Amino acid sequence: MDLTGRVAIVTGAGRGLGFAYASALAAAGAAVVVNDADAGAATGAVAQIAGVGGKAVAEAGAVGPTAVAERLVERAVAEFGRLDVLVTNAGVLRDRMLWRMSDEEFDTVIDVHLRGTFTCVRAAVRRMREQGDGGRIIVVGSPAGQRGNVGQTNYSAAKAGIVAMARTWSMECAKAEITVNAVIPVAATAMTATMPAFAPHIEAWQRDGTPLPDWLRAGEGFGTPQDAAGLVVYLASAESAGVTGQAIGVGGDRLSLWAHPEEIAVSYRDGGWRPDEIATTWPATLGRNPRSVGIPLPSGPS
Template structure:
């Protein structure tokens, strides 16, 4: 789908770009010619990623901040347009705080909802307002998870946030279509840095389950998901909106 997709001249904002899937997306977008605005809370990691992109001949800027907090998304967008008019937004920021519901603290619930769902809303709202003010269309790509479709034990907060992103995106896609803005969701099943937050005694079993239940015989990686992101940020995806693309090596929807 995206092997030949080029993004020369396009400016893309990627949130949660300091590690895992977001970092993989940013590197792939830059290799395809996009100028990438890098957002996350870890500014040092973003500076290092910018240097890596620039060393390979790409363009990037750092727009650090917690987009789950009110007002930060607008600041991040202002930093992003230093690269040029914004063409696409990839919302990937999020955290996980795994715990069964009976043992989950208020902070563990609120922090996950804030980072994933609130952050997605704030960035989308800022981007839509900016595009409508200039008469430009744009691409919004929001990141959910298979967990938001089928649920996972110990991830009620994470699954709720990701399911919320899917519902939010469906509504937003209908609202902004007349403005030439598309909104799609990528729901990956992939092992990333966030998997390291799983307690050590459960991590090996988690990786084994990912391999055993995957038809292709291995867990997904950021490199497996990144080409889908690139396509959705491109001009070629103009007739695709309101869709949730499950990126997994297993037919149908599976736990992950």
């Protein structure tokens, strides 16, 4: 897909998934503002993109504060004249069981993921509306936000909130022809490398390029960061103009569409529900459709 003439910002793009997104956008012809809290990582990413003919500039800063978000948009306009695409990938982890999690650990993750997405999208949408010719907002969620995950109260809440905001923004931005979608990637990153089932395969891939096995790529929908980048390029393109308000999963050989929350079973009673009536009715009605929670454990090779 040809993104020539388009300008993108990718947050948290110094390494991992963010770097894959920024590289793929640049390879498709977009000019990219590479953001990262680590200035050295941002500069290094730009050098790699420029080394293969891409156009990019670095703008360091930890997302969250409004000032950082506005600076990113200002840099895009100053360097390239406009803004067409925003990818909010930046994030941090502070994993801890609920009863051990501190206020600071909770607030840090919420500030970077949730507030950082909000402030960056707000600044980008203001610019896109001013330009008057649409735009593409791509926010990044996680399976943890869709299903929950042990030890990730803060992260799961933030990622669930990001997808909820995307649904709302897709409606608010529709008149301005700005699409808003959430990407739910599953890939070999610093976080997934700590999972015992994935670790040896990620290490082999990082060490000498050994391909990830089929049971991971297809069975678990787990791949490299580059595997997730194609979806971002598609959502940044003119071809995706009709796609908005969606949560789209990508990883390895799998592309998926996540369901939005909806009522799956309903019971009615004239006059409403008392506790004893709920207890009597529950097993034969709503209780027959319990929803599972948590990210399923890898099944391993068959």
